[in-house]
Amino acid sequence: MVNRKVFLTGASGYVGRNLAIALHREGYEVTCVARRIERCPKRACSKVVQADLRTPGPWVDTLPGHDAVLHLVGIIREDPRQGITFQTVHVEITERLLAAAEQAGVRRWLQMSALGADREVTQYQKTKKRAEERVQSSPFSWTIFRPSVIFGRGDVLTGMIRRMMAWTRVFPYFTGPDSFELQPVHIDNVVQGFVKALSNPETVGQIFEVAGPEVIPYRDFLRIVRQTVPGPVLLMPFPGAWMLRLTRVFQHLPGWPMTEEQFIMLAQGNTTPHWQRYFEVFQIEPISFRAYMSKSVGGNNGDHTDP
Numbered sequence: 001m002v003n004r005k006v007f008l009t010g011a012s013g014y015v016g017r018n019l020a021i022a023l024h025r026e027g028y029e030v031t032c033v034a035r036r037i038e039r040c041p042k043r044a045c046s047k048v049v050q051a052d053l054r055t056p057g058p059w060v061d062t063l064p065g066h067d068a069v070l071h072l073v074g075i076i077r078e079d080p081r082q083g084i085t086f087q088t089v090h091v092e093i094t095e096r097l098l099a100a101a102e103q104a105g106v107r108r109w110l111q112m113s114a115l116g117a118d119r120e121v122t123q124y125q126k127t128k129k130r131a132e133e134r135v136q137s138s139p140f141s142w143t144i145f146r147p148s149v150i151f152g153r154g155d156v157l158t159g160m161i162r163r164m165m166a167w168t169r170v171f172p173y174f175t176g177p178d179s180f181e182l183q184p185v186h187i188d189n190v191v192q193g194f195v196k197a198l199s200n201p202e203t204v205g206q207i208f209e210v211a212g213p214e215v216i217p218y219r220d221f222l223r224i225v226r227q228t229v230p231g232p233v234l235l236m237p238f239p240g241a242w243m244l245r246l247t248r249v250f251q252h253l254p255g256w257p258m259t260e261e262q263f264i265m266l267a268q269g270n271t272t273p274h275w276q277r278y279f280e281v282f283q284i285e286p287i288s289f290r291a292y293m294s295k296s297v298g299g300n301n302g303d304h305t306d307p
């Protein structure tokens with residue numbers, strides 16, 4: 001199976017930029033699709049297509065000739081006043097793109113989902129799952145990836161925590177009956193799977209849970225990030241139930257760090273016992289969060305620059 005020309009949505013995002021570069025390095029011809037095209041890594045894109053995929057447009061005519069769609073578009077926060085909802089972005093965009101790509105004769109489809117999609121508790125999870133189902137019932141040769149929280153150069157989560165720690169010098173960790181466990185996976189490990197799946201027919205029709213080699217309680221996760229922040233930072237216990245109530249009230253205020261949905265998913269934990277399968281099938285070496293972050297102690301290990 002050769003899929004040399006690929007249509008990459010979400011190419012301006014964190015995963016998309018890294019994936020475009022990895023694909024380019026492997027000799028793929030990458031059509032980079034995004035609204036904010038100035039954020040796409042131009043050197044890796046053989047073509048850049050500006051598209052809001054919520055509506056049909058000229059982007060549809062750029063699909064013929066591609067061997068595969070790599071569909072990364074996703075949001076973690078809704079903005080209903082702008083018509084940006086989980087249903088629109090996760091489900092309806094996927095449906096529209098599936099129909100257009102089928103019409104254009106594309107055969108292969110790699111779908112970016114998220115670990116926990118099958119829990120279907122939050123709207124984020126439910127719509128990620130609905131999008132998976134649309135892909136599964138399509139005529140494409142599909143592969144679905146469900147990553148846990150992704151870390152690495154320029155990642156949003158540890159970057160935000162590091163900035164908040166440096167600014168406030170006090171940071172809450174949540175207590176209570178919930179799990180609050182993470183299993184972070186390195187961005188290189190994530191993009192390697194996408195690239196390798198394009199040339200591996202055995203991955204067709206499969207869902208991969210993509211998580212790193214360590215299950216880390218949130219408090220330890222914060223301790224590990226804290227080591228990379230110069231100066232003292234105090235970690236304070238804070239009841240998870242209170243945080244949930246506060247977040248319900250204040251989530252729409254600018255600067256509030258998370259939505260109610262994000263807190264619920266953090267409290268659930270984001271781990272999988274099946275993480276090794278991904279690394280075995282794709283023959284990828286897992287990157288440890290602890291080891292990676294320990295190289296960053298004192299500030300920067302030189303690997304925090306966004307592509």
Ligand SMILES: NC(=O)c1ccc[n+]([C@@H]2O[C@H](COP(=O)([O-])OP(=O)(O)OC[C@H]3O[C@@H](n4cnc5c(N)ncnc54)[C@H](OP(=O)(O)O)[C@@H]3O)[C@@H](O)[C@H]2O)c1
Nearest residue numbers: 010012013014015034035036052053072073074114149150
């Ligand atoms: N980062 C993680 O830890 C993580 C973990 C699990 C799963 N995921 C999934 O991985 C995918 C990529 O995540 P990310 O971290 O790279 O997110 P990101 O940086 O926010 O990127 C999201 C991408 O989606 C595009 N997009 C959003 N709405 C669009 C629209 N209406 N039309 C066209 N493009 C649109 C954005 O492009 P423009 O803004 O330019 O339009 C951007 O390129 C998402 O599906 C996410 O759910 C991420």
